[in-house]
Amino acid sequence: MPILSSYFPRRIHETNGATNASAPKTSLSASLFRAFQLPDDCVRGHTLVSMTGQKRVCIENFRGICSYTSEAVRLTASGGRICVSGEHLEIDCYTQDEIEITGRIQKVEFE
Numbered sequence: 269m270p271i272l273s274s275y276f277p278r279r280i281h282e283t284n285g286a287t288n289a290s291a292p293k294t295s296l297s298a299s300l301f302r303a304f305q306l307p308d309d310c311v312r313g314h315t316l317v318s319m320t321g322q323k324r325v326c327i328e329n330f331r332g333i334c335s336y337t338s339e340a341v342r343l344t345a346s347g348g349r350i351c352v353s354g355e356h357l358e359i360d361c362y363t364q365d366e367i368e369i370t371g372r373i374q375k376v377e378f379e
Contacts, residue, residue, distance in 0.1 A: 314329060314346065314347075315327065315328065315329045315330055315345040315346060315347060315350065316328040316329055317350070317376060319373070319376070322354075322372060322373050322374070323370060323371070323372070323373065324360075324368065324369070324370050324373075325352055325368070325369050325373055325376060326366065326367070326368045326369075327343060327345075327350060327352075327366070327367050327369070328365055328366045329345070329346070329365060330343045330344065330345045330350065330365075330366075330367060331343075331344040331345060331346065332344050333362075333367070334349065336359065337357070338355070338356055338357050338358075338371070339353065339354065339355065339357065340352065340353045340354075340357070341357055341359065341367075341369055343367065347378070348378060348379055349378070349379040350376065350377070350378055350379070351375075351376070351377045351379060352369050352373060352375070352376050353373075353374050353375040353376075353377070354371050354372045354373040354374045354375070355371060355372040355374070356371040356372055357369055357370070357371035357372075357373070358370050358371055
């Protein structure tokens with residue numbers, strides 16, 4: 269693949285003509301993320317929380333919903349649990365990767 273080789277140079281460390289087996293290897297996915305300059309949270313699957321004032325919170329890269337009421341929404345994430353507390357909470361958008369919660373948000377806690 270001559271086209272990809274210009275974007276993804278091979279990392280081979282040589283000592284006196286011999287390949288160094290202990291040299292760090294770069295995986296194809298790591299090379300792709302670097303080449304396209306994707307953010308670290310996408311690469312590592314970290315949970316991303318974005319708030320717009322006290323009315324809307326968007327949470328990406330979560331695993332699932334533990335519980336849901338109009339006063340609290342509890343989610344599981346890679347680093348633990350996330351609890352969004354407030355009044356009149358509603359789930360406006362819900363996909364496998366993202367959830368959007370609206371209402372009067374008073375608190376976002378990481379448990």
